Amino acid sequence: MPMGISCCAIEMMAFAGPRFDASRFGSEVLRFSPRQSDVMLVAGTTTYKMAKVVRKIYDQMPDPKWVIAMGACTSSGGMYRTYSVVQGIDLFLPVDVYVAGCPPRPDNLLNALMLLQQKVQRGESRGNTPSYIGDFHPTQPVAVT
Amino acid sequence: MDNQSVLERMKSHFGNAILESREFRGELTVVVPKDQIVEVCSFLKNDPELAYDFLSDLCGIDMYTPSKRFGVIYNLLSLKNRHRLRIKIFTEEEDPKVPTMTAIWGTANAHERETYDMFGIVFEGHPDLRRMYMPEDFEHYPLRKDFPLMGIPGSLPLPKK
Numbered sequence: 123m124p125m126g127i128s129c130c131a132i133e134m135m136a137f138a139g140p141r142f143d144a145s146r147f148g149s150e151v152l153r154f155s156p157r158q159s160d161v162m163l164v165a166g167t168t169t170y171k172m173a174k175v176v177r178k179i180y181d182q183m184p185d186p187k188w189v190i191a192m193g194a195c196t197s198s199g200g201m202y203r204t205y206s207v208v209q210g211i212d213l214f215l216p217v218d219v220y221v222a223g224c225p226p227r228p229d230n231l232l233n234a235l236m237l238l239q240q241k242v243q244r245g246e247s248r249g250n251t252p253s254y255i256g257d258f259h260p261t262q263p264v265a266v267t
Numbered sequence: 268m269d270n271q272s273v274l275e276r277m278k279s280h281f282g283n284a285i286l287e288s289r290e291f292r293g294e295l296t297v298v299v300p301k302d303q304i305v306e307v308c309s310f311l312k313n314d315p316e317l318a319y320d321f322l323s324d325l326c327g328i329d330m331y332t333p334s335k336r337f338g339v340i341y342n343l344l345s346l347k348n349r350h351r352l353r354i355k356i357f358t359e360e361e362d363p364k365v366p367t368m369t370a371i372w373g374t375a376n377a378h379e380r381e382t383y384d385m386f387g388i389v390f391e392g393h394p395d396l397r398r399m400y401m402p403e404d405f406e407h408y409p410l411r412k413d414f415p416l417m418g419i420p421g422s423l424p425l426p427k428k
Contacts, residue, residue, distance in 0.1 A: 170404055170423040205418025206401075214425045236365035263384055 123159035124152045125176060127166030133225040134165045142228035144161060147235055149157040156182040161238065164215070165225075167195040168208045179215055187249045188242070190234055191217045194224040216248035268316075268348040270295040276317060280310060296353040304356050305366050306350065310345060312371050319343040319352060325378035328387035331412040333370070335387050336360040343370070358388070367392040385410035 126134055138144050153159045156179045159179055168176060180189070191211055194200035197220045199209035211217060220243055223236045241247070270290055272400040276283055278298065284307065287298040292423035299307050310402040324342040335357040343352045358365055377399070379390040385397045387408035398405065407414055407422060 130334070171400075172427065205414070206417060208425065213392055214427070 123156050123162040123180065124154070125164045125166075125179065126129055127168060127172060127176075128195070128197065130165035130225045134163060134192065136230065137228035137231045138146050138242060142232060144232060144235065147239070149209060149235060156180070157184065159183050160166065160186065161188045163192055163231075164211055165191045167202055169206050170208055170209050171177055173205075173208050173211075173214055175190055176211065179210070180209070180215055186247045188218045188223065188238055188247055189249075190219045190231075190238060192221045192231060193226055194222065197222070197241040200224060212251060218246075218248050268345070268350050270350075270397060273350065273352060274319065276314070277307075277311075281307060284405055294351065294353060296355060298355045301356045301358050301365055304354070305368075305371075307339065307354065308371050311354075316330070317345060318347045319345045320376045321346055322372035322378070325368065325375055325382065327382040327388050327410070329410065330357070331410045334359060337351070337363050339365050339382065339387060339388060363387060364389045364391050366390070369393055384408075387411065 124134055124138075131219055138150075142148060149161075156162075160183065162180055162183060164176060180187070189211075191197045195202060195207070196211050197217075198248070199207050201224070203209070208214070219234045219238050221230055223230055226234075273295060274285075274288055274297070276391040276406070281299070281303065282298050284303045285297055286300060289296045311317050313345060321344040322341060326339075326340050326342075328338040330336055330338060336359065338355055338388045341354040343354065344350075345352070356365060363386075365388060369377060369379065369390075369392070376394070379393050380396060380399045382388055383396055384395075384401055385391060387409060390396060397403065401409065402423065405422065407419055409418070
C-alpha cells in the first residue's frame with residue numbers, strides 16, 4: 123500500500139521504478155487497494171487531519187500486516203514542529219521499520235524493505251494481531267541469509 | 268498609471284473615507300474604514316480608469332493590540348494598468364466581522380474561507396463560510412497570536428492505536 127502523502131512519495135516512485143527497481147528484492151507490486159496489501163509504506167508529512175485517513179486505510183488491510191515509516195516527517199514530525207503535524211506516526215500506528223532521511227534515498231528504502239523481509243522471515247509483526255505468526259517459536263533463532 | 272494618480276482618484280471619490288495611505292518601495296497601501304470597504308472595492312473594480320479586476324490575494328492579520336486587533340488585507344491588481352494596490356481594513360476583537368467580497372471578485376470565496384479558518388474573522392454574506400484546512404469540529408484559530416505553536420493539547424484527536 124503506497125501511502126504517498128507528500129514529497130517522500132517521489133523517492134518512493136524512484137524506488138519502485140526501473141532505476142532502483144524494488145522488484146529485484148521481491149516486492150514489485152504496489153497495490154492501490156488496502157484489501158490487497160500487506161505492507162503500508164507511509165511516505166510523507168502526516169497531519170492530524172490525514173491521520174484519520176491513514177488509520178482507516180491501515181484498518182482495512184488484512185492481517186498480517188506491516189508498516190514502514192519513510193522519512194523524517196513520518197517517523198518524528200521532522201522539521202514540522204507545529205500544531206498541525208503528528209509528531210511521528212507511531213502515535214497512532216504500530217511501525218515496523220523507520221527509514222531515516224529527508225527524503226531517504228531509494229537505496230535506503232530498499233534497505234528498509236530487506237530489513238522488513240528479515241522481520242517477516244522471523245515471523246514478527248508489530249500489527250494489532252499476533253506478534254508471531256506461523257509455527258515460529260521465539261526461542262529458536264532463525265538464520266537470516 | 269502611477270501611485271499618485273490612483274490615490275488622487277480614490278481621494279476625489281472617497282475623500283473622507285481614506286484613513287491613511289502609505290507608499291513603501293513603490294507599493295501603495297490605503298487604509299479605509301470597515302463599513303465602507305464594499306463601496307471602495309466595487310468602485311475600484313468597476314471604475315473604467317482604475318479597473319482593479321483581479322484580487323490577487325486576500326489575507327488576515329492579527330495585530331494583537333487592545334483595539335483594532337484584526338485586519339483584512341486586499342491585494343489588488345489591475346491588468347489594464349498593470350498596477351498593484353493594497354487595501355487594509357481593521358476590526359475590533361469583540362466584533363470580528365467584515366463584509367464579504369465574493370460578489371465583487373469570485374476569488375474571494377476561497378481566500379475568505381481560509382482567513383476565517385486561520386483567524387476567525389467572520390465574512391458576513393459569504394455563501395459557504397466553512398473551515399478549509401482544519402477539521403470542521405476544531406474550536407481554535409491557529410494563526411492568532413495567542414495560539415501556541417504546538418497547538419492546544421487534546422484539541423486535535425488522533426485515532427486510537
